[in-house]
Structures are given as structure tokens and as C-alpha cells.
Amino acid sequence: SVPLGVSALGVAGAALYAGFEKLRCSFYECCAPRSPWIQPNMTALNIALTTRLHGQHLVQDTVTKSLKAHLQNDQPAKALVLSFHGWTGGGKNFVSRFIAESIYKLGMKSDYVHVFVSTVHFPHEQQTDIYKLHLQDWIRGNVSSCQRSLFIFDEIDKMPIGMINGIKPFIDYHENIDGVDFRRSIFLFLSNTGGPDITRAVLKMWRTGKKREEITMLDLEPLIERGAFNEEGGLHKSELIQHSLVDHYIPFLPLERHHVELCIRDEIIRRGHTPTKELIQKVSSEMVYFPPENQLFSTTGCKRVAQKVGFVLADELYGDLFT
Numbered sequence: 001s002v003p004l005g006v007s008a009l010g011v012a013g014a015a016l017y018a019g020f021e022k023l024r025c026s027f028y029e030c031c032a033p034r035s036p037w038i039q040p041n042m043t044a045l046n047i048a049l050t051t052r053l054h055g056q057h058l059v060q061d062t063v064t065k066s067l068k069a070h071l072q073n074d075q076p077a078k079a080l081v082l083s084f085h086g087w088t089g090g091g092k093n094f095v096s097r098f099i100a101e102s103i104y105k106l107g108m109k110s111d112y113v114h115v116f117v118s119t120v121h122f123p124h125e126q127q128t129d130i131y132k133l134h135l136q137d138w139i140r141g142n143v144s145s146c147q148r149s150l151f152i153f154d155e156i157d158k159m160p161i162g163m164i165n166g167i168k169p170f171i172d173y174h175e176n177i178d179g180v181d182f183r184r185s186i187f188l189f190l191s192n193t194g195g196p197d198i199t200r201a202v203l204k205m206w207r208t209g210k211k212r213e214e215i216t217m218l219d220l221e222p223l224i225e226r227g228a229f230n231e232e233g234g235l236h237k238s239e240l241i242q243h244s245l246v247d248h249y250i251p252f253l254p255l256e257r258h259h260v261e262l263c264i265r266d267e268i269i270r271r272g273h274t275p276t277k278e279l280i281q282k283v284s285s286e287m288v289y290f291p292p293e294n295q296l297f298s299t300t301g302c303k304r305v306a307q308k309v310g311f312v313l314a315d316e317l318y319g320d321l322f323t
């Protein structure tokens with residue numbers, strides 16, 4: 001048996017360590033249970049998505065609901081996997097940021113939020129096997145230090161297929177793998193796959209006189225699933241899709257001119273100026289729209305709005321100096 005003095009010393013040591021950890025947690029980000037740094041707030045997320053995200057009613061609904069369900073469940077059956085699809089500049093990265101901010105006090109700067117951009121992190125196709133091992137080690141390492149980790153894979157359509165399949169064990173229905181439990185982590189996959197299909201479908205509905213807000217998930221989800229599956233690259237033929245490990249395919253609709261104008265208004269206000277109708281029009285007329293016959297959608301969504309507003313404001317304020 002263990003001598004009394006030694007076990008008392010052990011208990012005292014553990015208590016001291018716990019006290020130290022608690023103190024450290026009040027100054028530095030930590031992932032302990034009930035950590036003040038990880039306090040999911042789905043009401044804040046809902047408000048952000050309703051007030052700051054324009055023209056994406058399907059995203060608002062699905063994202064908040066699925067996150068809420070996952071976060072409220074202490075023993076989720078698997079990691080949550082959301083796959084964002086759609087035209088460039090529709091808000092996929094924007095929404096990822098809101099998600100990070102609604103879970104972690106430090107938002108995207110949290111040590112538990114990890115962003116992977118395929119073209120930056122895995123540029124050489126021939127090194128797929130090595131990348132895959134690194135990626136697996138890296139995910140395992142991160143989740144073992146914090147189960148509530150958020151992984152954002154941007155441009156997943158450009159990730160070699162073998163690598164995506166390498167993620168599969170972590171998002172599957174396993175209680176643990178080598179002692180690490182992955183079920184509380186969240187994976188976001190971002191891509192343009194399915195973008196043209198979504199645009200075509202929205203345009204078709206527009207032609208039949210159906211309102212954008214009447215478009216439902218049922219109208220688009222199978223389309224994207226098929227798109228993600230058939231289009232070359234990324235999720236193409238991936239086991240993630242074959243085994244239905246993606247929980248929700250979330251379509252981002254192409255943004256129309258009036259949505260872009262809302263983005264312009266927000267940006268002008270953010271810069272401390274008054275968003276007059278003329279100013280908004282001036283910026284929105286600098287954007288490019290398609291298809292040619294009705295100029296319905298912005299080719300770059302709300303991307304580049306910030307720069308364009310910057311130019312137009314500079315022109316308004318200092319234009320005289322250079323004439």
C-alpha cells in the first residue's frame with residue numbers, strides 16, 4: 001500500500017496543479033471544461049447572421065440550428081461537418097469567422113481555430129502521402145489538446161482526394177482513436193463546387209417568378225451533393241460523401257445587386273461616412289454583373305466591395321487634389 005504521507009502529497013500536488021491551471025486560465029486561453037474562453041453563444045451567431053449577412057436565408061437557418069444541436073449535446077455521435085458551397089464572394093469565409101467568434105472568445109485568433117487553405121498548404125500534388133500524414137498528426141495533436149476544436153478547410157475542392165479521405169477517421173462515428181475523442185470538434189469545408197449549379201437553379205426559379213426567399217434546402221441540397229461528388233477535385237469521389245459523413249451541404253446563393261448595395265452601405269458606415277444613395281450607386285455601378293441579358297448577379301459577390309468603397313471615398317474626398 002502507498003504510505004499515507006506520499007498519497008497526501010499526491011493529493012496536495014494535484015490540488016495545487018488544479019489551482020495553478022485555474023489561475024492560468026484566467027489570463028491565457030485554455031480549453032478546460034467550462035473555460036471562460038470557450039462559451040458558445042448561438043444567439044450572438046444568429047444575430048450576426050441575420051443582421052450582417054445579406055441574401056443568404058438558407059445559411060442563416062441551417063448553420064445556427066446545426067451548430068446549436070452539436071454544441072448542446074455533451075456526447076455527440078460524431079464531429080460536426082458542414083460543407084459550404086457557392087459562388088465567390090457570397091460569404092463562406094465571412095460566416096466561418098462568425099462561427100469562430102460565436103464559440104471562442106478570441107474568434108479566429110483562438111489557438112483552437114485552425115485554418116487550412118489547400119493551395120497554400122498543399123501545393124504539390126505528388127506529395128499527397130506526406131501531406132496526409134502531417135495533416136492527420138496535426139488534427140490528432142490539436143484535438144488531443146482541445147476536443148472543442150474548429151477546423152476550417154478553405155478551397156477544399158483543390159485538396160488532393162487522398163488527403164480528404166485521410167480526414168475520414170476523425171469525423172466518423174468512433175468513440176475515440178488512440179485515446180483521442182474527435183466527436184466534439186467541428187469541421188467546415190469551403191469550396192466553389194456546385195456554385196454554377198446553384199446559380200443556374202436560382203436563375204431558373206427567378207425566371208419562373210419564384211422569390212429568392214422561397215428557395216428551400218430541399219431545392220438545392222441534392223444538387224450540391226451531386227455537384228460536390230461529380231465535379232473534378234476536392235470532395236470528388238471522396239469517402240466522406242460516399243459514407244455520408246458530411247452533415248449538411250450549405251448552399252450560398254449568388255448575390256444580387258441589391259445585396260451588394262447592402263454590403264456597400266455597411267462598408268461606408270464602417271469607415272465612418274454617410275451612406276448616401278449616390279455614393280452607394282457609384283460603387284455598385286463599378287461592380288460587374290451577369291448574365292449579360294439581365295445583369296442579375298455580381299460576379300464577385302461582395303468581395304472587393306471594401307476596396308471599391310475605399311477608392312470611391314478617396315475620390316470624393318481628395319479627387320480635387322489631383323485634377
Ligand SMILES: Nc1ncnc2c1ncn2[C@@H]1O[C@H](COP(=O)(O)OP(=O)(O)OP(=O)(O)O)[C@@H](O)[C@H]1O
Nearest residue numbers: 052053054087088089090091092093094263302303
Ligand atoms: N452575404 C454577404 N453579406 C454581407 N457581406 C458579405 C457577404 N458575402 C461576402 N461578404 C463580404 O465580402 C467579403 C468576402 O466574402 P467571403 O470571403 O466570405 O466570400 P467567399 O464566399 O468565402 O468567397 P471565395 O469562394 O472566393 O473564397 C467578406 O469579408 C464580407 O465582407
